[in-house]
Structure formats: structure tokens, C-alpha cells
Amino acid sequence: MSTAPQLVVHRDKELMAQAAAARLITKIVDAQSARGSASVVLTGGRNGNGLLAALAAAPARDAVDWGRLDLWWGDERFLPEDDPERNVTQAREALLDSVPLDPARVHAMPASDGPRGSDADSAAEDYAAELAGAAQPENHSAVPAFDVLLLGVGPDTHVASLFPEHPGVRETELAVIGVHGAPKPPPTRISLTLPAIRSAREVWLLAAGEDKANAVAMALSGAGEVQAPAAGAYGRSRTLWLLDSAAAARLPRDLYPPASP
Numbered sequence: 001m002s003t004a005p006q007l008v009v010h011r012d013k014e015l016m017a018q019a020a021a022a023r024l025i026t027k028i029v030d031a032q033s034a035r036g037s038a039s040v041v042l043t044g045g046r047n048g049n050g051l052l053a054a055l056a057a058a059p060a061r062d063a064v065d066w067g068r069l070d071l072w073w074g075d076e077r078f079l080p081e082d083d084p085e086r087n088v089t090q091a092r093e094a095l096l097d098s099v100p101l102d103p104a105r106v107h108a109m110p111a112s113d114g115p116r117g118s119d120a121d122s123a124a125e126d127y128a129a130e131l132a133g134a135a136q137p138e139n140h141s142a143v144p145a146f147d148v149l150l151l152g153v154g155p156d157t158h159v160a161s162l163f164p165e166h167p168g169v170r171e172t173e174l175a176v177i178g179v180h181g182a183p184k185p186p187p188t189r190i191s192l193t194l195p196a197i198r199s200a201r202e203v204w205l206l207a208a209g210e211d212k213a214n215a216v217a218m219a220l221s222g223a224g225e226v227q228a229p230a231a232g233a234y235g236r237s238r239t240l241w242l243l244d245s246a247a248a249a250r251l252p253r254d255l256y257p258p259a260s261p
């Protein structure tokens, strides 16, 4: 069952990143306090990396017990280890290298020079097995119960590496897939599927900048998930769209009335 999206609109992308980072710190601390540990799924892209950089700069980051945090990824560009375009490489630069994480709990997606070589489908199977191994049996799910799953929204409404009208967005069985012929480089990627995304407690979608305005308006105006994958991304208990005013500019007025002059 989908949860109705909640919208929070910030003045600009810097404030959005800072506010999202503060929100994420609170969520992680609350989860660690309630369950002993927390699990977060990271996204690549400008807004995801902006959030991580804001988190690195936030004094309250020291409230997080970094050793009791599992990090997963929603998608990865299937490139060699340490390639600067890999989402994990960019996340390490933005935040991960500056906090005391437990390396065993940093679950990067496989690289194209890993044990499966350039076979993205087999690499996706390996990541699915790693997720399944961390899933709680009582939840009867193929993936762990993520506390927060972050997603950047592309200008074409893609989330993770699920692109409009692409086969991956129609996947209903697998939790992780190899993506081939992606319209955004690189063409080969690994991605969680919509069913895996929807198993998260909370899904937070991030979009800033006017190049995201059409995508945000389309995804929140009743578009189908095949045409607008972001429309199919929701959490079990909460779906939060974190926007800046430029990305919110073309939303229907009943969703986001413009401020009075």
C-alpha cells in the first residue's frame, strides 16, 4: 500500500541539503536508540552527495554512533572500483571517509572489476544475496527493513537506476537487477527495484534545481510508475519529498500553493 507523499520545500538547495542532513541525523539516532542500530540506503547524484557533504559539516553528526550504522546503496554505476563516477566513491569523498564507520557494515554495490567481472546481472545477484543475508526472517522480505532509503530524482523522473519505460521499472520479482543501455551514462548499472525500494520504512526523494521541476510535477500529479519511476517510490510508513523552491515551481497548486506576495 502506498503512503501519501509529504512535501517539504526549502528556499534553495543548500538549505535543503542542510535540513535533510539534520533530519537524517535525528532519524538515525532515533533508530539506534529504539533498535540498537540503523540502516540507511544511499543515493548517488548531486542532491544525494549534497546531503552527505552537509552531514559531514554538521556538528550534530557526532550524535550518530557510526559503528552501529549499516549503509546500502539504491544503485551504482557499474564501473571499476574507485572510479570517480561510482556513487560509492563520491559518497566516500563527501562523508564516509571522515566518520568512524564499521567497514563490514558499508555494503557497496559490486564493481565491474570485481569477482563477477563485467557481468552486471551476476553482480546484481551477489548484492541481492548480501541483502537477503541481512534481512530479518520475521519480516519475510528479501531485503532488510531499511530505516531510510534516499533517492535522487533525475530530470527524466528516474530514481536509483530505474528509467522511464526501461525494463527495470517493470521488475516485480527481483530485488536487485543489472541495468543495460541506461539513457544516462554509464549505460551499465546495478539497481534496487521498486519492490525493494518500497520495503523501506521511509523513502525520502530529493530534488533541487529548475531542471527537476518538470519531473517533480509529473511524478506528483498521478503519472504511472513506468512513465515516471519516481511516482512508484514510496515507503511503508512514510514518503517524503524534500525539495527546493526551484524544483517545486511547477507543482500543481493544490499540492504546493505559491507564497502570497
Ligand SMILES: O=C1O[C@H](COP(=O)(O)O)[C@@H](O)[C@H](O)[C@H]1O
Pocket (backbone or CB within 6 Å): 043, 044, 045, 046, 047, 048, 075, 076, 077, 087, 151, 152, 153, 154, 155, 159, 160, 161, 184
Ligand atoms: O546517475 C544517477 O542519477 C540520479 C540522479 O542524479 P542527479 O545528479 O540528477 O540528482 C541518482 O539518484 C542516481 O543514484 C545516480 O546513479
